[in-house]
Amino acid sequence: MSEKLTMAVIGFGKSATRYHLPYIMQRKNIQVKWIYAHHLNKRPETQKAYEQHGITFTDQIDTILTDPAVQLLTICLPPSLHFEFAKRGLTAGKNVLVEKPFTETVTEAKTLFELAATKHLLVMPYQNRRFDGEFLALKQVLQTGYLGEPLELESHFDHYRPDPQIKHGAAIDGTFYGLGSHLIDQVVALFGRPQQVSYDIRAQQNPVSTVDDYYDVDLFYDNFKAIVKSSFLVAQPYPRFILHGTQGSFVKYGIDQQENDLKAGITPAATDFGLDSPKFYGELTYQNANGDWINKQLRTPRGDYGRVYDGLYASIIQGKAPLVTREQALTDLEILTAGIKQASPSIYRLATQ
Missing domain, CATH: 3.30.360.10 (Dihydrodipicolinate Reductase; domain 2)
Known part of the structure:
Protein backbone atom coordinates (compact mmCIF):
# COMPACT_ATOMS: atom_id res chain seq x y z
CA MET A 1 0.00 0.00 0.00
CA SER A 2 1.43 3.40 -1.01
CA GLU A 3 2.35 5.99 1.60
CA LYS A 4 -0.25 8.71 2.07
CA LEU A 5 0.42 12.41 1.76
CA THR A 6 -1.36 14.29 4.57
CA MET A 7 -2.27 17.89 3.87
CA ALA A 8 -4.35 20.93 4.78
CA VAL A 9 -6.17 23.44 2.59
CA ILE A 10 -5.79 27.04 3.73
CA GLY A 11 -8.92 28.86 2.62
CA PHE A 12 -12.45 27.73 1.81
CA GLY A 13 -13.54 29.96 -1.05
CA LYS A 14 -14.17 29.24 -4.74
CA SER A 15 -10.53 28.42 -5.42
CA ALA A 16 -10.47 25.67 -2.79
CA THR A 17 -13.90 24.19 -3.50
CA ARG A 18 -13.70 24.33 -7.30
CA TYR A 19 -10.07 23.92 -8.36
CA HIS A 20 -8.54 21.88 -5.55
CA LEU A 21 -10.77 19.80 -3.28
CA PRO A 22 -12.81 18.00 -5.99
CA TYR A 23 -9.55 16.65 -7.43
CA ILE A 24 -7.80 15.91 -4.15
CA MET A 25 -10.80 13.90 -2.92
CA GLN A 26 -10.41 11.55 -5.91
CA ARG A 27 -6.85 10.61 -4.94
CA LYS A 28 -6.58 7.75 -2.49
CA ASN A 29 -2.93 8.46 -1.74
CA ILE A 30 -3.67 12.01 -0.49
CA GLN A 31 -5.55 12.78 2.73
CA VAL A 32 -6.95 16.21 3.64
CA LYS A 33 -6.84 16.42 7.42
CA TRP A 34 -7.64 20.11 7.91
CA ILE A 35 -9.36 22.99 6.16
CA TYR A 36 -8.68 26.48 7.46
CA ALA A 37 -11.69 28.80 7.12
CA HIS A 38 -11.47 32.36 8.37
CA HIS A 39 -15.23 32.29 8.99
CA LEU A 40 -16.40 28.89 10.24
CA ASN A 41 -19.89 27.69 9.25
CA LYS A 42 -20.27 30.42 6.64
CA ARG A 43 -21.45 27.68 4.24
CA PRO A 44 -22.67 25.01 6.67
CA GLU A 45 -23.97 22.51 4.11
CA THR A 46 -20.76 22.56 2.07
CA GLN A 47 -18.66 22.38 5.23
CA LYS A 48 -20.68 19.42 6.54
CA ALA A 49 -20.19 17.53 3.26
CA TYR A 50 -16.41 17.68 3.73
CA GLU A 51 -16.62 16.91 7.44
CA GLN A 52 -18.36 13.67 6.53
CA HIS A 53 -15.10 12.67 4.82
CA GLY A 54 -13.22 13.05 8.09
CA ILE A 55 -11.90 16.56 7.43
CA THR A 56 -11.73 18.94 10.39
CA PHE A 57 -12.38 22.66 10.00
CA THR A 58 -10.61 25.29 12.06
CA ASP A 59 -10.20 29.06 12.17
CA GLN A 60 -6.89 28.73 14.03
CA ILE A 61 -4.00 28.52 11.56
CA ASP A 62 -1.52 27.62 14.32
CA THR A 63 -3.48 24.42 14.99
CA ILE A 64 -2.56 23.27 11.49
CA LEU A 65 1.00 24.61 11.51
CA THR A 66 1.82 22.74 14.73
CA ASP A 67 0.31 19.42 13.59
CA PRO A 68 3.29 17.13 12.82
CA ALA A 69 1.12 14.92 10.60
CA VAL A 70 0.59 17.68 8.02
CA GLN A 71 3.15 17.52 5.20
CA LEU A 72 1.61 19.88 2.65
CA LEU A 73 -0.33 23.15 2.74
CA THR A 74 -2.31 24.48 -0.20
CA ILE A 75 -2.72 28.25 0.07
CA CYS A 76 -6.09 29.33 -1.37
CA LEU A 77 -6.30 32.83 0.09
CA PRO A 78 -6.52 36.30 -1.52
CA PRO A 79 -3.31 37.10 -3.48
CA SER A 80 -2.15 39.72 -0.96
CA LEU A 81 -1.86 36.95 1.67
CA HIS A 82 0.03 34.40 -0.42
CA PHE A 83 3.54 35.38 0.65
CA GLU A 84 2.73 35.71 4.35
CA PHE A 85 1.01 32.35 4.69
CA ALA A 86 3.46 30.49 2.44
CA LYS A 87 6.35 31.79 4.55
CA ARG A 88 4.59 30.75 7.76
CA GLY A 89 4.00 27.29 6.34
CA LEU A 90 7.61 26.79 5.28
CA THR A 91 8.87 28.11 8.63
CA ALA A 92 6.68 25.51 10.33
CA GLY A 93 8.27 22.76 8.23
CA LYS A 94 5.48 22.21 5.70
CA ASN A 95 5.71 21.85 1.93
CA VAL A 96 3.60 24.55 0.29
CA LEU A 97 1.51 24.90 -2.88
CA VAL A 98 0.42 28.48 -3.59
CA GLU A 99 -2.51 29.50 -5.79
CA LYS A 100 -1.69 31.91 -8.59
CA PRO A 101 -0.41 34.54 -8.67
CA PHE A 102 2.42 32.99 -6.66
CA THR A 103 3.60 36.21 -4.98
CA GLU A 104 3.46 39.91 -5.74
CA THR A 105 7.19 40.37 -6.38
CA VAL A 106 10.22 38.40 -7.54
CA THR A 107 11.95 39.20 -4.24
CA GLU A 108 9.12 37.56 -2.29
CA ALA A 109 9.29 34.49 -4.53
CA LYS A 110 13.06 34.19 -4.09
CA THR A 111 12.63 34.47 -0.32
CA LEU A 112 10.20 31.53 -0.37
CA PHE A 113 12.44 29.38 -2.56
CA GLU A 114 15.50 30.11 -0.41
CA LEU A 115 13.60 29.31 2.78
CA ALA A 116 12.30 26.06 1.25
CA ALA A 117 15.81 25.07 0.19
CA THR A 118 17.26 25.59 3.67
CA LYS A 119 14.54 23.39 5.13
CA HIS A 120 14.62 20.79 2.31
CA LEU A 121 10.99 21.50 1.46
CA LEU A 122 9.02 22.16 -1.72
CA VAL A 123 7.24 25.41 -2.53
CA MET A 124 5.48 25.74 -5.88
CA PRO A 125 2.86 27.87 -7.65
CA TYR A 126 -0.37 26.14 -8.66
CA GLN A 127 -0.13 26.11 -12.45
CA ASN A 128 -3.17 23.90 -13.10
CA ARG A 307 -2.35 15.95 -12.05
CA VAL A 308 -0.75 18.86 -10.18
CA TYR A 309 -1.34 16.86 -7.00
CA ASP A 310 0.00 13.69 -8.62
CA GLY A 311 3.16 15.71 -9.28
CA LEU A 312 3.26 16.96 -5.69
CA TYR A 313 2.94 13.42 -4.38
CA ALA A 314 5.78 12.29 -6.64
CA SER A 315 7.98 15.16 -5.45
CA ILE A 316 7.23 15.08 -1.71
CA ILE A 317 6.90 11.31 -1.17
CA GLN A 318 9.08 9.91 -3.96
CA GLY A 319 11.66 12.67 -4.28
CA LYS A 320 11.02 13.51 -7.94
CA ALA A 321 11.60 16.92 -9.52
CA PRO A 322 8.79 19.48 -9.08
CA LEU A 323 6.29 20.00 -11.88
CA VAL A 324 6.99 23.76 -11.94
CA THR A 325 10.68 24.53 -11.47
CA ARG A 326 12.10 27.42 -9.49
CA GLU A 327 13.47 28.92 -12.72
CA GLN A 328 10.09 28.74 -14.47
CA ALA A 329 8.25 30.27 -11.52
CA LEU A 330 10.73 33.15 -11.25
CA THR A 331 10.66 33.77 -15.02
CA ASP A 332 6.83 33.87 -14.94
CA LEU A 333 6.90 36.40 -12.12
CA GLU A 334 9.70 38.48 -13.65
Missing part, protein backbone atom coordinates in the same frame (compact mmCIF):
# COMPACT_ATOMS: atom_id res chain seq x y z
CA ARG A 129 -3.61 25.27 -16.63
CA ARG A 130 -0.71 23.06 -17.71
CA PHE A 131 -3.41 20.40 -17.63
CA ASP A 132 -6.05 22.14 -19.73
CA GLY A 133 -7.15 19.86 -22.56
CA GLU A 134 -6.39 22.43 -25.25
CA PHE A 135 -2.90 23.02 -23.84
CA LEU A 136 -2.25 19.27 -23.86
CA ALA A 137 -3.39 19.25 -27.51
CA LEU A 138 -0.98 22.10 -28.34
CA LYS A 139 1.81 20.26 -26.55
CA GLN A 140 1.03 17.13 -28.58
CA VAL A 141 1.21 19.09 -31.86
CA LEU A 142 4.63 20.45 -30.92
CA GLN A 143 5.97 17.09 -29.75
CA THR A 144 4.88 15.22 -32.89
CA GLY A 145 6.36 17.89 -35.16
CA TYR A 146 3.38 18.12 -37.54
CA LEU A 147 4.09 21.78 -38.27
CA GLY A 148 7.88 21.74 -38.50
CA GLU A 149 9.62 24.55 -36.64
CA PRO A 150 7.17 26.77 -34.70
CA LEU A 151 7.12 30.40 -35.84
CA GLU A 152 4.25 32.08 -33.98
CA LEU A 153 1.78 31.18 -31.26
CA GLU A 154 -1.29 33.23 -30.40
CA SER A 155 -2.97 32.37 -27.08
CA HIS A 156 -6.30 33.93 -26.07
CA PHE A 157 -8.36 33.76 -22.91
CA ASP A 158 -11.32 36.04 -23.62
CA HIS A 159 -14.84 36.67 -22.34
CA TYR A 160 -17.72 39.03 -22.96
CA ARG A 161 -18.43 40.52 -19.53
CA PRO A 162 -19.14 44.26 -19.84
CA ASP A 163 -18.48 46.10 -16.58
CA PRO A 164 -17.76 49.83 -16.89
CA GLN A 165 -17.50 50.41 -13.12
CA ILE A 166 -14.36 52.03 -11.75
CA LYS A 167 -12.15 49.36 -10.14
CA HIS A 168 -9.49 50.22 -7.59
CA GLY A 169 -6.78 47.90 -6.35
CA ALA A 170 -3.21 46.70 -6.71
CA ALA A 171 -1.64 45.18 -9.81
CA ILE A 172 -1.86 41.72 -8.27
CA ASP A 173 -5.67 42.07 -8.36
CA GLY A 174 -5.77 42.72 -12.11
CA THR A 175 -6.42 40.51 -15.12
CA PHE A 176 -2.76 40.43 -16.17
CA TYR A 177 -1.72 38.83 -12.88
CA GLY A 178 -4.89 36.76 -12.62
CA LEU A 179 -5.11 35.26 -16.13
CA GLY A 180 -1.78 36.28 -17.62
CA SER A 181 0.01 34.23 -14.98
CA HIS A 182 -1.50 31.12 -16.62
CA LEU A 183 -0.91 32.00 -20.26
CA ILE A 184 2.65 33.19 -19.65
CA ASP A 185 3.44 30.04 -17.70
CA GLN A 186 2.15 27.89 -20.57
CA VAL A 187 4.52 29.63 -22.97
CA VAL A 188 7.47 29.40 -20.58
CA ALA A 189 6.73 25.71 -19.93
CA LEU A 190 6.87 24.99 -23.68
CA PHE A 191 9.54 27.36 -24.94
CA GLY A 192 11.58 28.45 -21.94
CA ARG A 193 12.80 31.92 -21.05
CA PRO A 194 12.14 34.60 -23.71
CA GLN A 195 14.68 37.21 -24.77
CA GLN A 196 12.36 40.20 -24.51
CA VAL A 197 8.72 41.03 -23.88
CA SER A 198 6.49 43.86 -25.12
CA TYR A 199 3.41 44.93 -23.18
CA ASP A 200 0.06 46.61 -23.67
CA ILE A 201 -1.72 46.40 -20.29
CA ARG A 202 -4.63 48.67 -19.45
CA ALA A 203 -8.07 49.20 -17.96
CA GLN A 204 -10.01 48.91 -21.20
CA GLN A 205 -13.59 49.16 -19.95
CA ASN A 206 -12.97 52.21 -17.76
CA PRO A 207 -9.61 53.97 -18.17
CA VAL A 208 -10.05 55.63 -14.74
CA SER A 209 -9.71 52.23 -13.05
CA THR A 210 -6.41 51.36 -11.41
CA VAL A 211 -6.91 47.62 -12.01
CA ASP A 212 -6.28 46.33 -15.53
CA ASP A 213 -8.86 44.24 -17.43
CA TYR A 214 -6.96 43.83 -20.72
CA TYR A 215 -3.50 42.80 -21.84
CA ASP A 216 -1.75 42.07 -25.13
CA VAL A 217 1.76 40.78 -24.47
CA ASP A 218 4.38 39.47 -26.93
CA LEU A 219 7.20 37.15 -25.86
CA PHE A 220 10.14 37.05 -28.29
CA TYR A 221 12.52 34.14 -28.92
CA ASP A 222 14.93 33.26 -31.75
CA ASN A 223 12.71 33.33 -34.88
CA PHE A 224 9.62 32.68 -32.74
CA LYS A 225 7.04 34.87 -31.05
CA ALA A 226 4.25 34.03 -28.60
CA ILE A 227 1.30 36.40 -28.18
CA VAL A 228 -0.81 36.12 -25.01
CA LYS A 229 -3.98 38.16 -24.77
CA SER A 230 -7.11 38.58 -22.65
CA SER A 231 -10.10 40.90 -22.92
CA PHE A 232 -13.56 41.04 -21.36
CA LEU A 233 -15.12 42.66 -24.43
CA VAL A 234 -14.87 39.85 -26.99
CA ALA A 235 -18.36 38.90 -28.15
CA GLN A 236 -17.31 36.71 -31.09
CA PRO A 237 -15.21 33.75 -29.89
CA TYR A 238 -11.62 33.86 -31.02
CA PRO A 239 -9.45 30.71 -31.28
CA ARG A 240 -7.92 29.67 -27.98
CA PHE A 241 -4.70 28.82 -29.81
CA ILE A 242 -3.32 29.61 -33.26
CA LEU A 243 0.06 28.05 -33.98
CA HIS A 244 1.94 28.60 -37.25
CA GLY A 245 5.01 26.61 -38.22
CA THR A 246 7.27 26.11 -41.22
CA GLN A 247 5.06 23.25 -42.47
CA GLY A 248 1.54 24.26 -41.46
CA SER A 249 -0.88 25.60 -38.87
CA PHE A 250 -2.96 24.46 -35.89
CA VAL A 251 -6.15 26.24 -34.78
CA LYS A 252 -8.07 25.32 -31.62
CA TYR A 253 -11.32 26.92 -30.45
CA GLY A 254 -12.82 26.56 -26.99
CA ILE A 255 -11.61 26.69 -23.39
CA ASP A 256 -11.14 23.56 -21.27
CA GLN A 257 -14.44 22.08 -20.06
CA GLN A 258 -13.42 21.16 -16.51
CA GLU A 259 -14.64 24.42 -14.97
CA ASN A 260 -17.99 24.26 -16.77
CA ASP A 261 -18.52 20.69 -15.58
CA LEU A 262 -17.69 21.60 -11.99
CA LYS A 263 -20.15 24.51 -12.14
CA ALA A 264 -22.81 22.06 -13.37
CA GLY A 265 -22.19 19.76 -10.40
CA ILE A 266 -20.27 17.12 -12.40
CA THR A 267 -17.32 15.77 -10.43
CA PRO A 268 -13.94 14.57 -11.74
CA ALA A 269 -15.10 11.03 -10.95
CA ALA A 270 -17.60 11.15 -13.84
CA THR A 271 -16.59 9.16 -16.92
CA ASP A 272 -17.08 12.07 -19.32
CA PHE A 273 -15.83 14.81 -16.99
CA GLY A 274 -13.87 17.51 -18.79
CA LEU A 275 -14.21 15.96 -22.23
CA ASP A 276 -14.12 18.41 -25.12
CA SER A 277 -16.89 18.53 -27.71
CA PRO A 278 -15.82 17.19 -31.13
CA LYS A 279 -16.94 20.47 -32.69
CA PHE A 280 -14.11 22.16 -30.78
CA TYR A 281 -11.36 19.70 -31.70
CA GLY A 282 -8.29 21.43 -33.08
CA GLU A 283 -7.75 21.64 -36.85
CA LEU A 284 -4.37 20.72 -38.30
CA THR A 285 -3.33 21.82 -41.78
CA TYR A 286 0.19 20.73 -42.69
CA GLN A 287 2.42 19.47 -45.47
CA ASN A 288 3.74 15.93 -45.05
CA ALA A 289 7.09 14.49 -46.15
CA ASN A 290 5.70 13.78 -49.64
CA GLY A 291 4.63 17.38 -50.12
CA ASP A 292 0.92 16.53 -49.75
CA TRP A 293 -1.31 18.90 -47.79
CA ILE A 294 -3.15 17.20 -44.92
CA ASN A 295 -6.14 18.60 -43.08
CA LYS A 296 -7.44 16.76 -40.04
CA GLN A 297 -8.99 17.17 -36.62
CA LEU A 298 -7.00 16.43 -33.49
CA ARG A 299 -8.98 14.93 -30.62
CA THR A 300 -8.53 17.01 -27.47
CA PRO A 301 -6.84 15.11 -24.63
CA ARG A 302 -8.78 15.01 -21.37
CA GLY A 303 -7.67 17.74 -19.00
CA ASP A 304 -7.14 16.99 -15.31
CA TYR A 305 -6.07 19.64 -12.80
CA GLY A 306 -5.57 16.87 -10.27
CA ILE A 335 7.59 38.86 -16.81
CA LEU A 336 4.50 39.79 -14.79
CA THR A 337 6.22 42.35 -12.58
CA ALA A 338 8.13 43.96 -15.47
CA GLY A 339 4.82 44.58 -17.22
CA ILE A 340 3.35 46.71 -14.46
CA LYS A 341 6.49 48.62 -13.42
CA GLN A 342 6.09 51.16 -16.22
CA ALA A 343 3.27 52.57 -18.29
CA SER A 344 2.19 50.61 -21.37
CA PRO A 345 3.17 50.22 -24.11
CA SER A 346 6.62 49.11 -22.97
CA ILE A 347 9.43 46.65 -23.72
CA TYR A 348 11.46 44.60 -21.25
CA ARG A 349 14.63 42.69 -22.06
CA LEU A 350 15.36 39.63 -19.95
CA ALA A 351 18.92 38.80 -18.91
CA THR A 352 20.18 35.35 -19.86
CA GLN A 353 20.45 32.83 -17.04
